[in-house]
Amino acid sequence: MIGRRLVNGVETSSVASDDRGLQYGDGLFETMAVVDGEVRHFKRHVARVKASCDRLGIPMPAASAIERDCEVALQGMASATIKLMLTRGPGPRGYRPPKDPSVTRIVISSAARNPSAADEKGLVLRVCDTRLGLNPALAGMKHLNRLEQVLACSEWDDPTISEGLMLSMDGRLVCATASNVFLVRDGVLHTPDIRDCGVAGVMREIVIETARVEGTDVVIGDLTLADLASAQEVFLTNAVTGPRPVAQVLGHSRWEPGPVTLALAANPRVIRP
Amino acid sequence: MIGRRLVNGVETSSVASDDRGLQYGDGLFETMAVVDGEVRHFKRHVARVKASCDRLGIPMPAASAIERDCEVALQGMASATIKLMLTRGPGPRGYRPPKDPSVTRIVISSAARNPSAADEKGLVLRVCDTRLGLNPALAGMKHLNRLEQVLACSEWDDPTISEGLMLSMDGRLVCATASNVFLVRDGVLHTPDIRDCGVAGVMREIVIETARVEGTDVVIGDLTLADLASAQEVFLTNAVTGPRPVAQVLGHSRWEPGPVTLALAANPRVIRP
Numbered sequence: 188m189i190g191r192r193l194v195n196g197v198e199t200s201s202v203a204s205d206d207r208g209l210q211y212g213d214g215l216f217e218t219m220a221v222v223d224g225e226v227r228h229f230k231r232h233v234a235r236v237k238a239s240c241d242r243l244g245i246p247m248p249a250a251s252a253i254e255r256d257c258e259v260a261l262q263g264m265a266s267a268t269i270k271l272m273l274t275r276g277p278g279p280r281g282y283r284p285p286k287d288p289s290v291t292r293i294v295i296s297s298a299a300r301n302p303s304a305a306d307e308k309g310l311v312l313r314v315c316d317t318r319l320g321l322n323p324a325l326a327g328m329k330h331l332n333r334l335e336q337v338l339a340c341s342e343w344d345d346p347t348i349s350e351g352l353m354l355s356m357d358g359r360l361v362c363a364t365a366s367n368v369f370l371v372r373d374g375v376l377h378t379p380d381i382r383d384c385g386v387a388g389v390m391r392e393i394v395i396e397t398a399r400v401e402g403t404d405v406v407i408g409d410l411t412l413a414d415l416a417s418a419q420e421v422f423l424t425n426a427v428t429g430p431r432p433v434a435q436v437l438g439h440s441r442w443e444p445g446p447v448t449l450a451l452a453a454n455p456r457v458i459r460p
Numbered sequence: 461m462i463g464r465r466l467v468n469g470v471e472t473s474s475v476a477s478d479d480r481g482l483q484y485g486d487g488l489f490e491t492m493a494v495v496d497g498e499v500r501h502f503k504r505h506v507a508r509v510k511a512s513c514d515r516l517g518i519p520m521p522a523a524s525a526i527e528r529d530c531e532v533a534l535q536g537m538a539s540a541t542i543k544l545m546l547t548r549g550p551g552p553r554g555y556r557p558p559k560d561p562s563v564t565r566i567v568i569s570s571a572a573r574n575p576s577a578a579d580e581k582g583l584v585l586r587v588c589d590t591r592l593g594l595n596p597a598l599a600g601m602k603h604l605n606r607l608e609q610v611l612a613c614s615e616w617d618d619p620t621i622s623e624g625l626m627l628s629m630d631g632r633l634v635c636a637t638a639s640n641v642f643l644v645r646d647g648v649l650h651t652p653d654i655r656d657c658g659v660a661g662v663m664r665e666i667v668i669e670t671a672r673v674e675g676t677d678v679v680i681g682d683l684t685l686a687d688l689a690s691a692q693e694v695f696l697t698n699a700v701t702g703p704r705p706v707a708q709v710l711g712h713s714r715w716e717p718g719p720v721t722l723a724l725a726a727n728p729r730v731i732r733p
Contacts, residue, residue, distance in 0.1 A: 192477055192478075194477060199477075200476050200477045200478065201474040201475070201476065201477065202474070202475050202476070202477045202479075202482060203473050203474065203475070204465055204467055204472075204473045204474065204475045204545075204566050204568060205465075205473065205568060206475075206482065207610075208482050209475060209479065209481050209482040209545070209547075209604070210489070210545070210604070210606075211485075211604065211605075211606035211607065211609070211610050212484075212485030212604055212605050212606060212607055213606070213607060213610050216483070218553065243607075243610075243611070244614060268553065270553055272477075272482070272483070274482075275610075279570070280491065280541065280543055280568075280570060281613075281638070282606060282609040282610050282612070282613040282637055282638060283610075283613040283614070284610060284613070284614055293477050293482075295477060295478060295553075297552070297553060317597055318595065318597070319595075320593030320594050320595035320598070320629075320657075321593050321594065321629055322591065322592075322593035322608065322629065324590055324591070324608070324611055325593070325607055325608070325611075330607055331482070331483070331484065331485055331607075332484075332485050332605035332606070332607045333483075333484035333485060333486070333555060333605070334484065334485055334486060334516075334598055334603055334604075334605045335595065335597070335598070336484070336555040337480075337484050337486050337516075337548075337555050337556075337557060338516070338597055338598075339555070340554075340555040340556040340557070341517060341556070341557055356593075356594055356595065364555055365554070365555060384593075
């Protein structure tokens with residue numbers, strides 16, 4: 188269910204056909220969970236999109252404008268999901284960015300996602316054939332160039348499969364299509380380095396910080412599918428769902444939801460803004 | 461100058477903010493030259509976008525609908541440029557393509573590009589720092605994920621530089637930001653293989669075919685910047701400009717417009733639909 192849609196603060200679902208977000212994917216997005224009328228981790232989402240705007244040379248709108256858009260989009264909704272897109276705005280044909288871009292700010296609210304039984308019992312994942320190209324200039328950002336994820340999600344149709352793991356072109360385990368991935372091995376948390384592909388998820392950052400505050404070692408480095416076999420727990424994170432245990436990676440291992448995953452999922456730092 | 465804009469055959473510049481072309485770059489585009497009221501190489505453009513639609517699983521609209529859109533967009537314009545975008549249409553949040561997508565067909569006409577003195581005397585190019593990630597699943601298509609090209613074009617501001625050469629992540633010469641590249645060496649035409657990045661340009665295909673018909677050997681393979689030094693001619697191609705000689709790659713070699721380039725640029729097969 189779509190809630191309200193705003194473009195540059197005005198209630199409309201209409202964007203110009205020469206917007207560079209459409210022409211070239213020249214922009215960024217954030218997906219935010221709304222609980223009890225509040226956008227969870229709003230400041231972190233704003234900080235991430237600002238950091239990416241700086242990298243792409245897109246002027247960052249005032250956080251207050253985004254906040255106001257969210258309030259309007261959320262009228263009457265206590266639980267919801269907010270999608271924010273920022274693009275370099277309209278422009279003539281040609282890749283070169285205009286000197287003074289007029290940023291397009293899009294906010295779309297939709298009904299909150301219903302938790303599924305798999306969220307608690309553990310997700311079933313497949314390993315996608317579609318791989319992630321390497322490019323440090325784009326890595327980490329939640330930009331609008333998402334064809335690799337679209338192709339990866341086209342690979343399966345089985346509703347019992349919740350997510351797909353994605354490997355980099357050189358065979359490293361990087362993420363799932365819309366989540367970051369963590370392994371627990373001998374009490375240490377491992378998550379892939381995203382220096383040349385993958386997204387620096389807000390929930391990934393929160394989980395890393397929270398684990399460290401709680402005294403758990405976190406190693407950010409290169410992982411492969413072989414590392415799944417030696418993991419005692421595997422979980423996915425994203426800002427909408429929080430941490431979710433993985434029960435099975437098809438063709439690889441099975442796990443029960445473990446204590447590290449469950450403690451992180453219940454940690455107030457992870458749950459609250 | 462923008463001419464007319466159509467979305468799904470209707471004169472409007474408005475696209476829905478949940479269009480997957482905007483959300484994920486989930487679509488394709490073509491840029492076509494219009495000369496004497498006719499879209500040059502229209503059938504080839506349609507064939508290319510259809511082949512890419514098939515790869516992405518996007519239903520291809522009828523060529524007759526695209527043709528009609530072009531006619532409307534071109535009313536009163538004898539020379540122009542047409543940009544066609546096809547997207548997987550609107551959809552809810554989430555990368556997974558809808559089962560029955562309602563394709564969005566966008567046509568925008570704009571004034572024809574004025575040839576510059578450099579088009580005849582030879583272009584000055586820089587070598588871009590931004591590289592192209594490798595992904596065979598996306599290579600060859602003119603899809604809407606173009607942030608690499610946007611970043612590459614942001615690298616320079618000097619109007620005497622006409623284009624930027626782009627290397628792949630592993631250091632091969634692939635293309636320029638909006639053109640394919642050819643070298644002439646000892647009477648043989650060389651152009652980069654685009655198996656894992658780069659676009660299979662319509663004009664690239666025409667030049668390869670034309671050269672072969674005229675008895676010139678064409679080698680499609682791996683090239684590096686070092687190959688520039690041993691080339692007697694270098695030229696760029698795209699559908700709007702046709703073949704254009706390169707006079708200089710900054711920090712590398714210089715050339716005069718050569719006989720192979722000039723003969724191809726003047727060949728009726730290259731010029732006419």
